[in-house]
Amino acid sequence: MSDSKIVKLTALDGSAIEFDSSEAIGSGAMKDVYFSPDKSYVVGFFRKEQDNNSRERLEKIVNTYSKQLFEKEGGENLRKLFCWPTHIVEWQHKGITKLGVVAPTYRSNFFFSSGRFKGKEKEGKWFASPKLRNKILDDDQKGTWLNYLQVCIKIARAVKRMHAAGLAHSDLSYKNVLVDPLKGDACIIDIDGLVVPGKYPPDVVGTPDFIAPEVLETVALPKTDSNKKVPSILTDRHALAVLIYMYLLYRHPLRGGMICDPDDSARDEELCMGREALFIEHPTDRKNRPVVKNLDKFELPQGDVDKLPYTLCGPYLKPLFEKAFIDGLHDPSKRPSADDWEKALIKTVDLIQPCQNPQCKEKWFVFDNTRKPVCPFCGTAYKGELPVLNFYYRPRPNDSFRFENARLMVFSKQSLYKWHIDKNIHPNEKLADADKKPVGDFHLHNGSWILINRGMSDLYDVSDANNRKKIAIGQSVSLTDGRKILFGTSVSSRLCVVQLVKN
Amino acid sequence: MTRRLPVYLLIDTSGSMKGEPIESVKVGLDAMISTLVNDPFALESVHLSIITFDKEVKLLFPLTGIDELTLPEITTPDYGPTHLGAALQLLEQRIDTEFIRNTTTQKGDWLPVLLVMTDGKPSDVLLYDEMCEKFSRKKFGRLIACAAGPQARVEPLKKLTPEVYRLENLDSDSFIKLFQWVSASIDECNKSQGTGIDESANLPPPPEEIMVF
Numbered sequence: 001m002s003d004s005k006i007v008k009l010t011a012l013d014g015s016a017i018e019f020d021s022s023e024a025i026g027s028g029a030m031k032d033v034y035f036s037p038d039k040s041y042v043v044g045f046f047r048k049e050q051d052n053n054s055r056e057r058l059e060k061i062v063n064t065y066s067k068q069l070f071e072k073e074g075g076e077n078l079r080k081l082f083c084w085p086t087h088i089v090e091w092q093h094k095g096i097t098k099l100g101v102v103a104p105t106y107r108s109n110f111f112f113s114s115g116r117f118k119g120k121e122k123e124g125k126w127f128a129s130p131k132l133r134n135k136i137l138d139d140d141q142k143g144t145w146l147n148y149l150q151v152c153i154k155i156a157r158a159v160k161r162m163h164a165a166g167l168a169h170s171d172l173s174y175k176n177v178l179v180d181p182l183k184g185d186a187c188i189i190d191i192d193g194l195v196v197p198g199k200y201p202p203d204v205v206g207t208p209d210f211i212a213p214e215v216l217e218t219v220a221l222p223k224t225d226s227n228k229k230v231p232s233i234l235t236d237r238h239a240l241a242v243l244i245y246m247y248l249l250y251r252h253p254l255r256g257g258m259i260c261d262p263d264d265s266a267r268d269e270e271l272c273m274g275r276e277a278l279f280i281e282h283p284t285d286r287k288n289r290p291v292v293k294n295l296d297k298f299e300l301p302q303g304d305v306d307k308l309p310y311t312l313c314g315p316y317l318k319p320l321f322e323k324a325f326i327d328g329l330h331d332p333s334k335r336p337s338a339d340d341w342e343k344a345l346i347k348t349v350d351l352i353q354p355c356q357n358p359q360c361k362e363k364w365f366v367f368d369n370t371r372k373p374v375c376p377f378c379g380t381a382y383k384g385e386l387p388v389l390n391f392y393y394r395p396r397p398n399d400s401f402r403f404e405n406a407r408l409m410v411f412s413k414q415s416l417y418k419w420h421i422d423k424n425i426h427p428n429e430k431l432a433d434a435d436k437k438p439v440g441d442f443h444l445h446n447g448s449w450i451l452i453n454r455g456m457s458d459l460y461d462v463s464d465a466n467n468r469k470k471i472a473i474g475q476s477v478s479l480t481d482g483r484k485i486l487f488g489t490s491v492s493s494r495l496c497v498v499q500l501v502k503n
Numbered sequence: 504m505t506r507r508l509p510v511y512l513l514i515d516t517s518g519s520m521k522g523e524p525i526e527s528v529k530v531g532l533d534a535m536i537s538t539l540v541n542d543p544f545a546l547e548s549v550h551l552s553i554i555t556f557d558k559e560v561k562l563l564f565p566l567t568g569i570d571e572l573t574l575p576e577i578t579t580p581d582y583g584p585t586h587l588g589a590a591l592q593l594l595e596q597r598i599d600t601e602f603i604r605n606t607t608t609q610k611g612d613w614l615p616v617l618l619v620m621t622d623g624k625p626s627d628v629l630l631y632d633e634m635c636e637k638f639s640r641k642k643f644g645r646l647i648a649c650a651a652g653p654q655a656r657v658e659p660l661k662k663l664t665p666e667v668y669r670l671e672n673l674d675s676d677s678f679i680k681l682f683q684w685v686s687a688s689i690d691e692c693n694k695s696q697g698t699g700i701d702e703s704a705n706l707p708p709p710p711e712e713i714m715v716f
Contacts, residue, residue: 027687120541125543125544125547126543129505129543131546132543132546136570257608259608259609259610262605262607263605265506265605265611265612265613265614266614268605268610291609294608294609294610
């Protein structure tokens with residue numbers, strides 16, 4: 001290692017910035033990156049001179065857009081989901097003025113803490129590729145299926161807020177999103193290429209696997225051609241859907257058995273991901289279904305779409321995958337928004353059950369009571385009795401309660417939260433700390449299911465309309481089939497009807 | 504099946520490489536492999552094969568997945584010629600036997616990447632010229648030639664590929680940089696693509712010690 005050589009600069013906003021110029025810690029396609037002496041932040045210098053447009057964009061990212069995103073309700077929670085540039089610097093080096101951006105160092109949980117990859121960044125590819133999961137990665141680094149739902153929620157949430165501010169990332173991929181399956185955490189990096197429609201055009205078309213079909217199809221057209229499609233919010237939506245599919249199913253939604261050009265791999269790739277792109281699980285057009293006998297043994301079982309179909313992700317995600325990869329694959333306006341994904345993912349968390357097989361690698365699965373419930377990952381059938389809470393709400397104060405297509409599949413020692421009992425509270429970045437505390441918990445107690453009230457001041461058993469019974473804090477209500485529970489007296493309070501599923 | 508990316512390294516082990524130069528090559532190769540085994544993209548797709556050439560041509564190992572690789576001993580004779588032509592001939596046979604071609608029902612390999620490194624010039628000139636002629640009709644993802652050290656001749660390599668680089672020194676620092684650059688170039692297959700105007704701009708520049716011809 002060379003001796004450290006600290007360079008001191010003053011950022012354009014006047015802040016003092018230091019970095020160790022003796023060794024670049026990373027060199028990407030665009031930038032060389034250096035650590036600050038205390039390693040709390042990094043400085044990345046562009047290799048090529050940046051034009052005025054790029055400089056102006058960086059200034060906007062560091063100032064205007066940063067304020068737009070983070071100086072709003074829930075902004076502080078949101079900040080953790082991004083590695084957002086904080087300052088711009090200029091460095092006179094070898095007679096050239098180099099432009100650089102300062103950004104916080106990634107949090108420690110985004111580096112492998114043990115095993116053969118200790119110290120390496122957890123880029124998403126590690127966790128989305130079946131071969132890497134089955135052959136290379138240590139089991140204790142993989143996390144559970146619930147963790148991947150959490151990872152996807154965070155990614156969808158971050159993208160949602162960028163899009164809400166009118167910004168497109170333009171290069172979402174598993175390289176530019178760090179994930180930590182152990183904590184269910186994610187962080188979007190490489191923000192400096194972001195696209196503002198109509199103002200700052202994209203620098204890149206994206207990363208293979210995530211480039212939207214219409215972009216790949218028109219990649220060869222000159223920039224001036226009006227038919228050329230470039231990254232935008234709509235192409236981000238494609239990349240987001242691919243990321244979610246890959247983290248929940250560990251395979252690519254468009255990489256199947258279809259061959260478009262047997263003579264030329266590169267051309268084949270361009271067609272299979274571009275003009276001819278087809279969902280590998282398309283219900284009627286089966287051209288691109290993966291051929292199991294052609295798969296490497298390390299690509300199984302994840303590569304087998306008959307064994308692990310996308311429908312295992314449950315009733316809220318199923319229609320979104322269909323919109324993204326069937327209706328919207330070649331029709332960008334039909335793609336689900338990041339907000340659609342976040343909501344569906346959150347609702348899906350309420351449907352999952354711990355697998356009863358202690359050896360199961362995924363540990364959790366979406367409980368499907370329309371069929372015989374079985375863990376799709378290990379094949380273990382669910383045995384026993386399980387309460388399902390079906391939620392109802394009142395659209396307006398004097399209306400009667402209506403079913404809202406939301407359920408909670410109860411498991412023992414599960415918590416009930418405010419967002420379950422009040423339709424105005426949502427478990428997103430805006431959630432107040434006070435609302436993060438559980439208000440009740442579920443137990444299988446002496447052979448029957450109960451809910452213990454921990455914090456609901458107006459909890460009622462309303463099974464008998466003429467005789468509502470108050471359940472005080474510290475008391476419990478048993479969850480028998482058909483029981484009706486009212487979670488409060490405000491207009492936004494929910495009601496649930498208990499359904500007991502027996503297997 | 505995930506497409507493989509075949510990477511072939513043809514390495515000069517003629518007498519002049521004996522001693523520090525070949526030890527430096529080994530250090531460089533170790534560094535390259537340790538970069539690749541930590542790269543999820545490379546682990547998924549890159550398959551490496553090394554052919555050495557001096558008066559004999561040796562297949563050090565056939566195409567092998569990065570995760571299954573151990574670098575065998577590389578030896579050099581005391582003196583002797585540089586049979587690069589014969590090395591290319593062996594490479595041609597290897598590609599014929601192990602390269603998976605696309606069919607109408609199955610995905611084949613990506614086009615192979617080839618790096619040729621020599622510190623001299625080919626001794627089997629006739630065969631070399633014949634092989635250059637054959638290779639000009641073959642498709643490669645990239646074909647890079649590296650003229651290493653003061654004795655290396657650039658002109659013969661230009662017959663093989665327009666992409667010729669000169670490495671000034673035969674020390675381990677230079678070889679580490681050379682092979683790091685090769686692995687970064689391999690990795691570029693997986694990084695963000697430009698908007699189609701200036702594709703070459705996305706490749707990392709060669710290290711300062713390497714001169715481009």
